[in-house]
Amino acid sequence: MTSIGRHLTIDMYGCNYDHLNNLEFIKTAMLAAIKETNLTLLDLVGHQTEPQGLTVIALLGQSHMSIHTFPEQSYAAIDIFSYGDYTHPDKALTVFKKILRPEKTRMTNIMRGLQKDMKPRIRVSIAPLRRMRNTSARVWRFLRNK
Numbered sequence: 001m002t003s004i005g006r007h008l009t010i011d012m013y014g015c016n017y018d019h020l021n022n023l024e025f026i027k028t029a030m031l032a033a034i035k036e037t038n039l040t041l042l043d044l045v046g047h048q049t050e051p052q053g054l055t056v057i058a059l060l061g062q063s064h065m066s067i068h069t070f071p072e073q074s075y076a077a078i079d080i081f082s083y084g085d086y087t088h089p090d091k092a093l094t095v096f097k098k099i100l101r102p103e104k105t106r107m108t109n110i111m112r113g114l115q116k117d118m119k120p121r122i123r124v125s126i127a128p129l130r131r132m133r134n135t136s137a138r139v140w141r142f143l144r145n146k
Contacts, residue, residue, distance in 0.1 A: 078092070
């Protein structure tokens with residue numbers, strides 16, 4: 001089965017509060033991850049939320065990468081969607097682990113656009129065919145008995 005792209009979701013628990021609340025630190029981490037995964041950066045936008053936390057989104061030539069931090073919970077949510085055989089989005093996990101040093105990490109790998117999922121689902125009822133078969137069998141029996 002071939003897919004159009006890969007979507008990784010990474011949950012990081014137990015990260016350092018100061019790192020998760022530092023916009024420049026997170027931007028630097030994301031740039032390192034983009035370089036390591038062989039993705040092409042088109043634009044990088046960051047926003048510091050109040051009273052704490054931030055969001056950084058990278059528009060890539062092969063889709064996007066985002067990170068949302070929740071320092072009060074020592075948690076970071078990272079999404080990476082990419083397509084192309086030459087990209088390696090799973091390498092970003094290694095980079096983010098090394099930089100953010102979480103206590104616990106969970107990664108989910110979602111294959112997007114699988115061909116089997118793209119086929120339309122058609123529901124066929126067999127009842128009309130059975131009725132027709134049974135009717136023709138009754139006609140043949142009737143004719144045979146005459």
